[in-house]
Amino acid sequence: MTGLWLLIGIAVAGWVFGLPRRVTLAVLALIWAAIVLAHLVAPGIGATLGGSARGWLVAGGLAALVLAYRAALGRLRARAMPVEAPALPQTGMSDAELDRYARHLVLREIGGPGQMRLRDARVLVVGAGGLGAPVCLYLAAAGVGRITVADDDRVSLSNLQRQVIFRGDNRGELKAEAAGNAMRALNPHVTVTALPRRITEADADLVAQHDLVLDGTDSFAVRQAVNLACVAARVPLIAGAIAQWEGQVTMYDPARGGPCLACLFPTAPAPGLAPPCAEAGVIGPLPGVVGSLMALEAIKHLTGAGQGLRGRMLIFDGLYGESRMIGTARRPDCPVCGSGLEGGAPAP
Structure with missing residues (x-):
């Protein structure tokens, strides 16, 4: 079969001389077409080349199917080839911050956007005592960007039974200053402002500079003053209270x-x-326990995770290991936030 050997020779020559595959296939296709045409037009020449028109047509069809299959397989492989991953959006966090907050970043409810909201947040912590100690530590550890700590008291020996942010050598120091130093030592990426005084109802302008206030004081008069300032500034207030074996948290x-x-x-x-x-x-x-719950609610509020305690109060009984949730509601006739106004508290 002279025609078959001719095709084989051209294919081998194309491979030996490194001709482009497309050129070799084009030459083979032309010779195949010439052989088929010779069988149809000049049977004598076709007989010299070997085979029959029908045989060459079938062989050409099979060759076309093989080439088409290989082309399709190549396209599939190209699609399956790994591509370079797109660049992740810049978070603005350093490598140290990415490592420090790694457990937050993998949480679906927080992730990178939530961690950035924490970094951009401004929080006022009123009271650096029993409740304020875990609040300050956990907010600093969580990466809340700017934290103001207000407390006019000094560290005493009796505080150390529960106010774990302080150490024995802090005795006599202002709580706000000592707490601020502990928070900076825990996380140098946060900015802490120590305010060694009480918050009064006249501090609405100060409160308005923050996104959230946490009150851990143990005086009802101070709590009233903080509440008045927050209502005037329209800033949410997470409040905790404890006594003996019980505590409560609400917003x-x-x-x-x-x-x-x-x-x-x-x-x-x-x-x-x-x-x-x-x-x-x-x-x-x-x-x-209660201060950690306050910090948890603060992080949830700042990141938008889960359901907060607005309109609810969590009560914890440590003596019997029980907790319960009760509903709370705003009173339209409230002398502080009612005022007959629609939509909530009066503007500052």
Whole structure:
């Protein structure tokens, strides 16, 4: 079969001389077409080349199928080839921050966007005592960008049973300053401002510079003042309270439909009904539990994760290991946040 050997010779020559595959296939196709045409037009010449027109047509069809299959397989392989991953969006965090907050970054509810919201947040912590200690530590550890700590008290030996942010050599120091130093040592990526004084109802402008306030004080009068400032500034307030074996956490946010402190507790408790920890006592780990819950709620609020405590109060009983949730509601006639206004608290 002269024609077959001719095709084989051309294919081998193309491979030996490194001709482009397309050129070799084009030459083979032309010779094949010439052989078929010779069988149809000049049977004598076709007989010299060997085979028959029908045989060459079948052989050409099979060759075309093989080439088509190989081409399709090549396209599939090209699609399956790994491509370079697109560049991740810049988070603005250093390698040290990415490593430090790695456990947050892999949380679906927080991730990179949530961590950036924490870094951009401004939080005011009122009270650096039993509740404020875990609040300050966990907010600093979580990467809350700017934290202001307000407390006019000094560290005493009796504080160390529960206020774990302090050490024995902090005795006599201002709590705000000592807490600030501990937070900076824990996380140098956060900015801490120590405010060694009380927050009063006249501090609405100061409160308005923050996205969230956490109140861990143990005086009802101070809580009332903080509540008034937050209502005036329309800033949410996460409040915790503890006594002996029990604690509670809630969010006061009348500007967004929740109650304020005065909605739930319009008047101060009668003398002796709610004594401070110095008189009633408190189990050491209780502030850690309740303060950690406050920090948890703060992180949830700042990142938008889960369901917060606006309109709800969590009550924890450490003596019996129980907790319960109760609903809270804003009072339209509340003397602090009611005022007959639609949509919440009065503007500052």
